[in-house]
Amino acid sequence: MAEDQTGPATASELPPDTIAAVDGAGPSRHVPAEPPRPSVGLPLRQQLKHQPAAPQARVHDITEKFTKASSALNVGQLVKDEFFTLFESIGALEIMDPKMDSGFLQPGEALEDACDTVAPLLPEELIGILDQLLCYEMAWHTGYPLSQTLFTSVYIDRLLWPEPRTLEQAQFYRGPIPDERRPGLMLEVLRSYCLALVKCCDFVIAKITGRDYFEEEDFCTHTYSRVLFTQMPMDVFQRELDAAIERLQDGTEMEIDPTVRDAIIARLNFRKDFLSALDLECSLDFIDRYWPPVIANLDPINTTHQLGKAVPGAFSFKIQRRLASTVPPRPTVELDFSDAFSKLKQLCTDGEEAVRVMSLDPDPLEYQSFLWAFASRKPTPLPYSRSYLCTLLFQESSVSIPLSDLKSLVFPCSTILDPSNWALSPPRNPMMPKPHRLRLAHLIDEFVERAGQAYLDFWTALGQNRCRLRRMLNHVIIGWDQLQHDAGFVDDDLMRVVGEMGIQDQVIPFPLTTWTYHKKLWMIEKIVLLGFEQDIYLPDEYAGMYLFLSSVSRRRNALLQTVLDHFHDRRSALLHSDAHADAQEVQDGAQYITSLLHEASGIRDLSLALSGFYTTLLYLRLIPRPTRPFSTPQLRDELRMKPFLTLTPQEMFPFPDLQAQILPYGAYDAPDSRLWEDLRGEEYWRDIEGHIKGAKEAFAQVKKLGAKAARAGGVEGAWGKEVQGVLASCVALGVEVAGVRRAVGWGEGGEGEVRTKVKVEIPGEGGRYSGGWVVGRVGRL
Amino acid sequence: MSGANNSTDPAADELQYVQYEAAKEETYLPAIRQLISKDLSEPYSIYVYRYFLYQWGDLCYMALDPTNSSLIGVVVSKLEPHRSGTFRGYIAMLAVQESHRGRGIATKLVCMAIDAMAARDADEIVLETEVTNTASLKLYERLGFLRSKKLHRYYLNGNTAFRLVLYLKEGTALKRPDAEMGPVGDYQGLGMPQTQESV
Numbered sequence: 006m007a008e009d010q011t012g013p014a015t016a017s018e019l020p021p022d023t024i025a026a027v028d029g030a031g032p033s034r035h036v037p038a039e040p041p042r043p044s045v046g047l048p049l050r051q052q053l054k055h056q057p058a059a060p061q062a063r064v065h066d067i068t069e070k071f072t073k074a075s076s077a078l079n080v081g082q083l084v085k086d087e088f089f090t091l092f093e094s095i096g097a098l099e100i101m102d103p104k105m106d107s108g109f110l111q112p113g114e115a116l117e118d119a120c121d122t123v124a125p126l127l128p129e130e131l132i133g134i135l136d137q138l139l140c141y142e143m144a145w146h147t148g149y150p151l152s153q154t155l156f157t158s159v160y161i162d163r164l165l166w167p168e169p170r171t172l173e174q175a176q177f178y179r180g181p182i183p184d185e186r187r188p189g190l191m192l193e194v195l196r197s198y199c200l201a202l203v204k205c206c207d208f209v210i211a212k213i214t215g216r217d218y219f220e221e222e223d224f225c226t227h228t229y230s231r232v233l234f235t236q237m238p239m240d241v242f243q244r245e246l247d248a249a250i251e252r253l254q255d256g257t258e259m260e261i262d263p264t265v266r267d268a269i270i271a272r273l274n275f276r277k278d279f280l281s282a283l284d285l286e287c288s289l290d291f292i293d294r295y296w297p298p299v300i301a302n303l304d305p306i307n308t309t310h311q312l313g314k315a316v317p318g319a320f321s322f323k324i325q326r327r328l329a330s331t332v333p334p335r336p337t338v339e340l341d342f343s344d345a346f347s348k349l350k351q352l353c354t355d356g357e358e359a360v361r362v363m364s365l366d367p368d369p370l371e372y373q374s375f376l377w378a379f380a381s382r383k384p385t386p387l388p389y390s391r392s393y394l395c396t397l398l399f400q401e402s403s404v405s406i407p408l409s410d411l412k413s414l415v416f417p418c419s420t421i422l423d424p425s426n427w428a429l430s431p432p433r434n435p436m437m438p439k440p441h442r443l444r445l446a447h448l449i450d451e452f453v454e455r456a457g458q459a460y461l462d463f464w465t466a467l468g469q470n471r472c473r474l475r476r477m478l479n480h481v482i483i484g485w486d487q488l489q490h491d492a493g494f495v496d497d498d499l500m501r502v503v504g505e506m507g508i509q510d511q512v513i514p515f516p517l518t519t520w521t522y523h524k525k526l527w528m529i530e531k532i533v534l535l536g537f538e539q540d541i542y543l544p545d546e547y548a549g550m551y552l553f554l555s556s557v558s559r560r561r562n563a564l565l566q567t568v569l570d571h572f573h574d575r576r577s578a579l580l581h582s583d584a585h586a587d588a589q590e591v592q593d594g595a596q597y598i599t600s601l602l603h604e605a606s607g608i609r610d611l612s613l614a615l616s617g618f619y620t621t622l623l624y625l626r627l628i629p630r631p632t633r634p635f636s637t638p639q640l641r642d643e644l645r646m647k648p649f650l651t652l653t654p655q656e657m658f659p660f661p662d663l664q665a666q667i668l669p670y671g672a673y674d675a676p677d678s679r680l681w682e683d684l685r686g687e688e689y690w691r692d693i694e695g696h697i698k699g700a701k702e703a704f705a706q707v708k709k710l711g712a713k714a715a716r717a718g719g720v721e722g723a724w725g726k727e728v729q730g731v732l733a734s735c736v737a738l739g740v741e742v743a744g745v746r747r748a749v750g751w752g753e754g755g756e757g758e759v760r761t762k763v764k765v766e767i768p769g770e771g772g773r774y775s776g777g778w779v780v781g782r783v784g785r786l
Numbered sequence: 787m788s789g790a791n792n793s794t795d796p797a798a799d800e801l802q803y804v805q806y807e808a809a810k811e812e813t814y815l816p817a818i819r820q821l822i823s824k825d826l827s828e829p830y831s832i833y834v835y836r837y838f839l840y841q842w843g844d845l846c847y848m849a850l851d852p853t854n855s856s857l858i859g860v861v862v863s864k865l866e867p868h869r870s871g872t873f874r875g876y877i878a879m880l881a882v883q884e885s886h887r888g889r890g891i892a893t894k895l896v897c898m899a900i901d902a903m904a905a906r907d908a909d910e911i912v913l914e915t916e917v918t919n920t921a922s923l924k925l926y927e928r929l930g931f932l933r934s935k936k937l938h939r940y941y942l943n944g945n946t947a948f949r950l951v952l953y954l955k956e957g958t959a960l961k962r963p964d965a966e967m968g969p970v971g972d973y974q975g976l977g978m979p980q981t982q983e984s985v
């Protein structure tokens with residue numbers, strides 16, 4: 006159990022920077038017994054090379070000292086020093102407890118399972134072993150440690166331990182072997198497969214740990230001091246596989262049923278292509294050619310799985326006892342072949358999808374959409390796939406990311422970003438003032454550099470599992486809040502220069518602040534929507550949380566309206582001075598702003614409608630409200646608003662305002678009489694229905710403008726589905742609101758009567774058109 | 787829930803609720819261990835129990851059958867300054883004998899623990915529970931806990947958890963991290979599988 010707990014030592018040795026530190030995203034689990042995680046960016050493989058040799062054991066007899074010291078204590082008296090932490094306690098083992106003490110043997114039990122790794126295998130048994138290895142490999146990919154998966158293979162164990170110095174030494178036996186015991190064809194084939202499989206693991210670990218930031222909870226990089234052929238180049242593994250395939254095809258060594266033989270060859274071919282696709286140095290020029298052959302090999306494996314014959318003795322739970330680990334052996338993780346196969350298929354298709362990032366327009370907004378769509382794929386991409394995408398993306402992005410994002414939002418065709426500004430040289434005489442345009446360039450450079458880290462953090466968050474994405478955005482917005490603060494100063498300088506140049510009317514006021522604030526608001530909206538998606542909020546919190554969301558998107562909408570006005574002004578001015586090409590460029594750019602504007606107003610209206618819907622349900626007592634003897638609404642509001650408390654400007658409602666809005670008729674269980682008057686009137690419902698209508702129209706506009714305008718042209722399909730899902734939520738909400746209204750009209754008896762007629766069900770994530778938009782279903786009783 | 791209707795079993799309020807006593811470790815600890823480990827896929831070592839009970843025995847409450855003093859339910863907690871800057875209570879373990887579930891015994895034990903922590907000036911109380919542990923979620927949420935985070939693959943068995951939080955004092959959210967104590971981690975609870983089914 007200790008393996009997944011960070012001792013405090015490890016925690017404090019984390020890289021002291023970035024979000025990792027704040028989120029504590031810290032590798033708290035599966036922390037290698039080796040030195041702590043290397044500093045940012047340094048791949049683990051580096052570290053493996055310098056693994057310190059285990060200190061020489063020396064034996065001290067402490068019996069006497071111990072006896073003497075313990076005589077000072079009563080029997081049963083506990084002693085604890087301050088360095089014994091929870092983590093130590095969890096890591097501690099009880100000697101002679103069969104479940105904890107890895108050296109404890111039941112009477113007659115052998116320390117190791119006997120297995121003859123050079124005993125001949127049948128071709129069917131080979132298939133059985135290969136498929137079982139695949140199951141363990143996929144179990145590892147889904148987050149279980151090697152010790153409970155692939156490292157239970159006695160064959161892999163032989164290959165890796167004692168550590169071979171050359172590939173030649175990596176055999177199922179060590180040292181000299183009589184000729185008649187030499188492994189036959191099936192074992193040679195198995196060896197070539199296992200070697201390549203181990204190399205695949207090496208590549209996977211290197212890719213994942215090569216990211217600046219990865220989630221320990223998703224993926225376990227521990228190799229228990231086994232070296233996964235880190236130093237050996239890929240082609241030697243390919244050659245082993247080729248040789249094995251050739252010998253099988255040759256067919257003179259051994260009589261094999263052709264179907265079985267082809268099934269084995271398919272597995273070898275798959276392994277070969279898979280290894281190439283995982284290669285760290287695979288060529289970016291041909292990056293789209295790696296996954297299709299892997300995918301083509303999958304079906305032949307699946308359809309021939311039943312030819313295999315299981316060889317239980319090829320795997321042993323007891324190998325864990327010999328792995329360098331402080332934890333007791335844990336059960337082997339069994340993943341069905343069909344589950345493993347679908348994971349594998351997913352891994353490959355996600356890889357193929359990730360490659361498409363290379364063909365996108367080099368536009369950070371397109372990348373952002375791509376990252377978002379990738380993270381939203383179902384089933385959610387495995388950690389390897391996410392690292393794979395991020396590696397591609399980060400090595401691709403030579404464009405100045407923040408700069409071109411800035412241009413899209415606030416600097417349409419602007420003097421401020423005119424490339425010629427950067428071509429000017431400072432005056433020879435330092436006493437002379439710098440040219441205005443050069444000063445503009447310097448100010449922008451200063452800001453872009455400052456924004457770099459915030460931007461990187463933002464993208465890093467987009468590459469995490471969804472739970473972590475939400476938690477990480479909570480921290481990322483704090484960075485953007487500070488950036489917004491700094492942007493204010495640069496904006497002041499910028500506006501001064503612009504003023505001196507007499508071109509104020511060409512520049513939107515406070516452009517950098519506007520840009521930063523917009524991004525921050527977008528993230529806050531996502532945080533709330535992800536909260537709904539992940540069922541963080543309880544139903545009786547919905548009214549308040551959707552209200553908060555609507556207030557954030559209202560601000561974003563207002564900001565975008567100013568931006569759009571600026572685009573229109575620019576276009577008119579450019580047309581006026583006959584700069585038709587520039588005017589056209591501004592007009593094209595305005596499409597993006599228009600799309601954002603509609604999206605923001607759609608979110609505002611839909612969340613307002615939902616807030617009204619849930620407030621109504623609360624008054625009708627159709628939503629459960631826990632009694633909560635230990636809590637108050639104010640304390641809960643503080644907890645909910647914690648990530649936003651320090652933001653400037655203040656985003657959340659002051660508590661009394663919030664109360665006034667979600668409790669418009671007083672307490673839910675003692676509303677004032679106006680409630681029923683209003684519920685039976687027109688106006689109450691007209692408001693809610695009006696918001697639904699507004700949302701529907703806004704999202705219809707977004708859809709009509711299309712993926713390209715939203716800068717999601719590269720993921721048109723996924724984007725379209727997302728918009729469609731929100732539209733469907735609007736329609737569904739319309740239906741449910743009508744249902745409530747009808748129920749209210751049925752009797753004169755008040756909420757008690759309504760409750761006898763209808764009930765509300767909150768659909769789980771699978772039952773929603775869109776994860777973040779929870780539309781309760783009103784059903785008749 | 788087996789035995790829930792068995793009228794010979796004592797009801798929640800007929801049980802004896804007592805605070806743990808270090809002097810009686812030999813009587814209590816084996817029973818506590820046995821009760822807790824029933825719902826774990828792998829046992830905690832005795833040191834985990836001692837870690838809590840040695841330091842915060844007064845935050846451990848037990849429900850005993852008055853007829854034979856057998857252990858029916860237990861809650862184990864701790865309370866200490868947290869890296870985030872708050873004085874934080876943590877409910878580490880909670881279990882009730884299967885035959886006695888669904889009668890408010892756990893609720894009563896948790897209330898006693900919360901009262902004790904509140905009396906000792908805790909800012910907040912947190913815990914983790916599996917997203918599928920309906921009984922536990924319902925119990926804590928009824929008392930006032932909110933879900934603050936979802937933790938993917940929190941437990942060794944690969945299951946996902948919710949972090950639940952109860953603020954006891956205003957201003958808790960604005961307390962600032964104590965730099966001396968290092969980064970704040972999400973994965974530093976017990977991270978243990980809590981129910982048998984989910985192994």
Ligand SMILES: CC(C)(COP(=O)(O)OP(=O)(O)OC[C@H]1O[C@@H](n2cnc3c(N)ncnc32)[C@H](O)[C@@H]1OP(=O)(O)O)[C@@H](O)C(=O)NCCC(=O)NCCS
Pocket residue numbers: 825880881882883886887888889890891892893894913914915919920921922924925980981
């Ligand atoms: C969780 C546990 C301690 C609850 O003990 P308990 O004494 O039955 O709890 P209580 O009776 O005080 O309250 C439980 C609530 O959950 C409800 N509940 C129980 N099982 C439920 C289920 N499967 N689905 C929905 N609700 C359930 C009960 O009805 C009760 O709510 P109610 O009073 O509104 O009816 C007990 O189930 C247990 O020991 N589980 C195994 C260990 C565990 O999961 N510990 C918690 C880890 S944080």
